[in-house]
Amino acid sequence: MSGHSEVVFRFLAEPTDVNFGGKVHGGIVMKWIDQAGYACAAGWSGSYCVTVSVAGVRFKRPILVGQIVEVSAQIAHTGKTSMQIFIRVRCGDPQKQSLVESNHCIISFIAMDKAGYPVPVPQFKPKTEEQKKLELYAIKMKEIAIETESLLQRTIED
Numbered sequence: 196m197s198g199h200s201e202v203v204f205r206f207l208a209e210p211t212d213v214n215f216g217g218k219v220h221g222g223i224v225m226k227w228i229d230q231a232g233y234a235c236a237a238g239w240s241g242s243y244c245v246t247v248s249v250a251g252v253r254f255k256r257p258i259l260v261g262q263i264v265e266v267s268a269q270i271a272h273t274g275k276t277s278m279q280i281f282i283r284v285r286c287g288d289p290q291k292q293s294l295v296e297s298n299h300c301i302i303s304f305i306a307m308d309k310a311g312y313p314v315p316v317p318q319f320k321p322k323t324e325e326q327k328k329l330e331l332y333a334i335k336m337k338e339i340a341i342e343t344e345s346l347l348q349r350t351i352e353d
């Protein structure tokens with residue numbers, strides 16, 4: 196299965212996924228994002244992977260119980276040991292054709308060896324114009340995630 200750059204999950208939002216207002220919990224959406232991202236990262240690298248950061252996460256509209264949910268994960272950029280994965284969550288009435296975007300983000304995974312050390316990943320080479328633009332966005336998001344971390348360190352040290 197190694198070498199696949201895209202994974203799509205489709206399922207129904209269940210009553211156990213929703214909060215008191217009938218909308219799917221943000222934490223549940225994050226779990227789906229992490230799972231689809233993991234499946235994509237593990238499939239691309241052929242290794243066990245761990246989540247290192249999530250950047251640019253946006254909750255655009257609520258997901259309702261009974262709606263069909265589609266979580267797509269695609270490799271947007273690869274570093275030496277990291278993979279930046281673009282996630283798009285869409286939802287809609289299962290009786291209709293159209294889905295609307297509810298969430299998106301860039302989630303970063305690191306491929307690990309059996310001893311728990313980062314290992315190199317196969318390099319992703321964008322082919323289409325859309326993939327090339329997405330890669331630039333993913334590189335920026337990775338930089339922002341790392342810069343955010345060092346900003347916090349500087350803030351705590353100050």
Ligand SMILES: CC(=O)SCCNC(=O)CCNC(=O)[C@H](O)C(C)(C)COP(=O)(O)OP(=O)(O)OC[C@H]1O[C@@H](n2cnc3c(N)ncnc32)[C@H](O)[C@@H]1OP(=O)(O)O
Binds near residue numbers: 247340
């Ligand atoms: C599937 C799951 O849910 S797993 C459970 C949740 N995740 C975890 O438990 C992971 C816990 N974290 C860790 O174990 C460690 O922080 C690790 C292994 C992920 C990274 O360890 P570090 O020593 O910080 O990594 P290191 O400095 O070697 O960098 C490794 C890569 O991470 C990248 N990286 C570091 N910080 C970030 C960040 N904030 N965002 C994105 N990438 C980052 C580096 O740029 C490097 O990428 P590259 O090899 O492509 O250039």
